[in-house]
Amino acid sequence: MRTIGMKRALLGAAIAALAMNASAAHAASATGTAKAKILRQITLTNTSDLQYATVISGATASTVAVSTSGAATCGAGLTCTGTTSAANFNIAGTSGAVVLVGGDSSVTLNGSLGGTMSSTLTYSASNVTLTATGGSFQVGGTLSVGANQTAGDYSGTFNVTANYQ
Amino acid sequence: MLRFLKGFGLFSAAVLGAAASPANAAGDLLVAPTRVVLDGSRGTEVVLNNIGSAPATYRISLEIKRMTALGGLDEIEEADANAAEKAALAMISFNPRRVTLPPNQPQVIRVGVRVPEGTPAGEYRAHMLFRAVPDAAPATDPAKPVTSGVSIALTPIYGITIPVIVRVGELGASAQIGEARVEETVDGPAFAFDLTRSGNRSVYGDIEVTRPGLAEPLLLARGIAVYPEVGQRKVSLRVPAELAAQLKGPVKIRYSEDREVGGGTIDEADRVVK
Numbered sequence: 001m002r003t004i005g006m007k008r009a010l011l012g013a014a015i016a017a018l019a020m021n022a023s024a025a026h027a028a029s030a031t032g033t034a035k036a037k038i039l040r041q042i043t044l045t046n047t048s049d050l051q052y053a054t055v056i057s058g059a060t061a062s063t064v065a066v067s068t069s070g071a072a073t074c075g076a077g078l079t080c081t082g083t084t085s086a087a088n089f090n091i092a093g094t095s096g097a098v099v100l101v102g103g104d105s106s107v108t109l110n111g112s113l114g115g116t117m118s119s120t121l122t123y124s125a126s127n128v129t130l131t132a133t134g135g136s137f138q139v140g141g142t143l144s145v146g147a148n149q150t151a152g153d154y155s156g157t158f159n160v161t162a163n164y165q
Numbered sequence: 166m167l168r169f170l171k172g173f174g175l176f177s178a179a180v181l182g183a184a185a186s187p188a189n190a191a192g193d194l195l196v197a198p199t200r201v202v203l204d205g206s207r208g209t210e211v212v213l214n215n216i217g218s219a220p221a222t223y224r225i226s227l228e229i230k231r232m233t234a235l236g237g238l239d240e241i242e243e244a245d246a247n248a249a250e251k252a253a254l255a256m257i258s259f260n261p262r263r264v265t266l267p268p269n270q271p272q273v274i275r276v277g278v279r280v281p282e283g284t285p286a287g288e289y290r291a292h293m294l295f296r297a298v299p300d301a302a303p304a305t306d307p308a309k310p311v312t313s314g315v316s317i318a319l320t321p322i323y324g325i326t327i328p329v330i331v332r333v334g335e336l337g338a339s340a341q342i343g344e345a346r347v348e349e350t351v352d353g354p355a356f357a358f359d360l361t362r363s364g365n366r367s368v369y370g371d372i373e374v375t376r377p378g379l380a381e382p383l384l385l386a387r388g389i390a391v392y393p394e395v396g397q398r399k400v401s402l403r404v405p406a407e408l409a410a411q412l413k414g415p416v417k418i419r420y421s422e423d424r425e426v427g428g429g430t431i432d433e434a435d436r437v438v439k
Contacts, residue, residue, distance in 0.1 A: 039197035039198040039212065040197060040198050040199045040200075041195055041196065041197035041198070041199065041212075042195070042196055042197070042199050042325055042327075043193070043194065043195040043196075043216055044193065044194055044323060044324070044325050045193040045216065045217075046192065046193060046321060046323055049318075049319060049320070049321070050319045050321070051317070051319075052317040052319075053316075053317075054314045054315070054316050054317075055314055055315050055316075055317070056314040056315075057314075057315065079314075081314070087319075087321055089321075089323060093199065094199070094387055094388070095387075096371070096385040096386060096387040097199070097386075097387045097388045098386050098387065098388055098389060098402065100236075100237060100238055102237075102238060102240065102326075107319060109317060109319070111315065117315070117317075119319070124352065125352050125403065126237060126352075127236075127401075127402075127403070129386055129402055129403065139321070141319075143317065145315070149315055150315075151314060151315055152315060152316075153315075153316050153317075153318065154315055154316065154317045154318070155317075155318040155319070155320065156318075156319055156320070157299060157319070157320045157321070157322050158319065158320075158321055158322070159296075159321075159322050159323070159324075160321050160322070160323040160324075161294065161296070161323065161324050161325065161326050162323075162324075162325050162326075163230070163238050163292065163325075163326045164199040164200055164325075164326065164327045164328065164388060165232075165238065165328065165369075165388060165389070165390040165392075
């Protein structure tokens with residue numbers, strides 16, 4: 001309650017500063033009007049990667065799924081080792097702001113010793129309403145592993161955006 | 166003096182950003198402001214800041230996005246852009262397009278606009294994308310012995326987009342709030358209603374849901390737009406189950422203009438949420 005009141009007061013100051021800036025811009029050469037422009041901002045930080053860890057392929061094609069909460073489901077015939085995680089992104093900005101989440105729905109991975117794999121991508125939310133402490137979304141996926149998939153280090157990139165409307 | 170103070174403004178934005186995010190992967194970023202509206206005669210500035218812990222190279226580009234009836238933004242390839250979208254790309258200029266920044270180093274991106282004579286009145290929009298160019302991922306790690314398994318490294322290329330809107334001529338628009346309901350989505354319960362728009366520009370503002378007799382609003386959602394390419398969109402806001410239950414019943418929904426332009430009411434409606 002008190003923090004909300006405080007926020008509103010700060011906000012009022014921000015608007016006042018902005019309004020002052022607008023008028024001061026025209027009179028830039030006339031007087032030394034002090035101005036400080038406080039802009040609304042958004043930050044996006046990546047705090048964990050989508051990790052399928054290490055997979056030992058089997059004689060038949062199968063899949064490994066990592067949910068948006070990071071839990072792994074190792075398909076029949078595969079051996080999965082290591083710690084899996086979902087990608088996590090934190091967004092910070094104006095409290096109450098609705099941010100749309102966009103990104104690729106699949107990614108192709110290329111192996112260091114040849115071979116490719118593909119992974120579908122799933123997002124924990126299509127939009128995030130920020131609170132005073134921001135918000136976050138996660139990206140999980142399902143990796144398709146071929147029968148006797150060529151061993152090696154597979155890497156790929158995928159696009160993720162936080163969009164203001 | 167002016168320049169110094171301006172620099173101070175940027176500095177404080179940077180400090181805020183750093184304080185808000187303890188995490189610091191390479192490529193993390195801050196963008197301010199979050200929406201740009203130009204009247205066609207003057208440009209503006211957008212600040213990009215590297216809030217990661219390592220130097221990063223950022224690329225800035227203009228993208229075309231179209232709003233969907235569900236309130237999402239579809240990415241449109243430049244080849245598929247219509248005349249108005251191509252006109253928006255042509256009239257908005259910006260500089261620099263690529264910049265390498267050490268940690269906590271802000272960079273001003275200058276945004277210019279030039280409206281060619283004879284451009285039909287209307288709203289022209291592109292979305293400015295800021296994102297870090299990732300370091301080339303090592304294809305092989307020589308230190309690592311080859312095993313029978315496959316190891317997987319997925320690198321996200323992540324960024325922020327903000328709309329850059331150019332308004333040409335006298336434009337107007339209004340919006341109406343439709344029926345409201347609480348619905349179950351795959352992500353959990355959501356408060357949903359439709360917004361119908363008419364006129365020749367977008368509407369943009371904040372949604373406030375209040376219950377008669379309660380001082381505090383039940384729900385507040387800022388920065389909800391209805392772009393000109395859609396006459397109607399659904400607004401679906403995820404809410405905790407507790408709030409979803411509380412929202413059912415009589416409410417007042419107010420859609421008001423952005424506080425920066427006065428906060429006037431766009432539409433207000435009494436609804437019974439089912």
